[in-house]
Amino acid sequence: xxxxxxxxxxxxxxxxxxxxxxxxxxxxxxxxxxxxxxxxxxxxxxxxxxxxxxxxxxxxxxxxxxxxxxxxxxxxxxxxxxxxxxxxxxxxxxxxxxxx
Amino acid sequence: xxxxxxxxxxxxxxxxxxxxxxxxxxxxxxxxxxxxxxxxxxxxxxxxxxxxxxxxxxxxxxxxxxxxxxxxxxxxxxxxxxxxxxxxxxxxxxxxxxxx
DNA sequence: CGGTTATATAGCCAAGTAGCAATTTAAGAG
DNA sequence: CTCTTAAATTGCTACTTGGCTATATAACCG
Numbered sequence: 001x002x003x004x005x006x007x008x009x010x011x012x013x014x015x016x017x018x019x020x021x022x023x024x025x026x027x028x029x030x031x032x033x034x035x036x037x038x039x040x041x042x043x044x045x046x047x048x049x050x051x052x053x054x055x056x057x058x059x060x061x062x063x064x065x066x067x068x069x070x071x072x073x074x075x076x077x078x079x080x081x082x083x084x085x086x087x088x089x090x091x092x093x094x095x096x097x098x099x100x
Numbered sequence: 101x102x103x104x105x106x107x108x109x110x111x112x113x114x115x116x117x118x119x120x121x122x123x124x125x126x127x128x129x130x131x132x133x134x135x136x137x138x139x140x141x142x143x144x145x146x147x148x149x150x151x152x153x154x155x156x157x158x159x160x161x162x163x164x165x166x167x168x169x170x171x172x173x174x175x176x177x178x179x180x181x182x183x184x185x186x187x188x189x190x191x192x193x194x195x196x197x198x199x200x
Numbered sequence: 201c202g203g204t205t206a207t208a209t210a211g212c213c214a215a216g217t218a219g220c221a222a223t224t225t226a227a228g229a230g
Numbered sequence: 231c232t233c234t235t236a237a238a239t240t241g242c243t244a245c246t247t248g249g250c251t252a253t254a255t256a257a258c259c260g
Contacts, residue, residue: 008108009248013177020184026207039249041208046247060206060257068185075182077113082175084120085168109218126237139219141238146217160227160236 003070004077006050011035012043016052016066025061103170104177106150111135112143116152116166125161 007013015029030040044064047053051070055062107113115129130140144164147153151170155162 004113005108007177008105011248013104016181020181027205030207035248036250037207038209038251042248045208057257062207066181066185068181068188071178071181071185074178077107078171078174078178081116081120081166081168081171085166085171088168111218127235130237135218136220137237138221138239142218145238157227162237 001046001050003050003052003074006047006052006070007074009043011039012047015040015043015047015064019053019064019066023063023065025058025063027061029064101146101150103150103152103174106147106152106170107174109143111139112147115140115143115147115164119153119164119166123163123165125158125163127161129164 007016011033014033018024018029018032026037026040026044029044030037033040044053044055048055051067053064054067055064057063107116111133114133118124118129118132126140126144127137129144130137133140144153144155148155151167153164154167155164157163
């Protein structure tokens with residue numbers, strides 16, 4: 001699973017949001033997500049395979065945290081589109097200003 | 101299908117890339133994509149339902165173009181993550197500089 | 201050791217989807 | 231009207247996935 005597919009699922013985006021506040025044990029995420037524990041575990045595995053999170057052991061807990069590198073890959077695709085369209089909208093505004 | 105799911109599929113990202121050069125008939129996209137015509141048509145329908153492209157008729161052709169609004173929705177989710185991690189990386193660099 | 205807690209895995213099901221070939225719809229062209 | 235071209239829809243299959251329950255693994259506690 002690549003990063004694009006990984007962030008396509010709302011629960012996985014929510015996990016990444018929760019991990020913005022720092023490293024968290026899997027159990028915290030289960031409490032926050034209204035899906036069952038194995039479901040969260042499966043999402044965490046997919047996020048790990050997509051390179052979006054990393055995990056380290058702490059006793060019997062697993063502490064997850066964001067691995068930002070692959071988010072950059074998404075931005076790398078998205079940015080040219082945003083820049084292109086920002087340019088078009090700016091041009092449109094300029095055009096409308098001229099007409100006034 | 102929302103915008104996140106829509107861009108999870110490589111052929112659909114490629115379609116959006118191709119449409120950056122401007123409005124194009126569906127047939128152009130079929131030629132560029134190495135999947136069959138009905139497949140492209142289906143992807144275009146999903147992109148339309150996700151609000152990522154619009155279409156207008158030109159005789160028997162259908163001209164597709166990007167609708168940038170929903171790309172902004174993706175950026176709206178992604179940006180806080182990127183900013184957060186850019187900040188962390190900057191802090192790390194500063195820390196390493198100090199140690200020298 | 202046995203018991204408890206935290207997490208992962210296995211096994212299953214229902215739903216969605218990406219692909220194709222075949223067909224339909226719609227717009228020109230003659 | 232007939233033929234052709236452009237695109238969409240239908241019908242199908244194989245695969246994936248997100249959810250669940252049940253079970254396994256693994257670490258800590260006594």
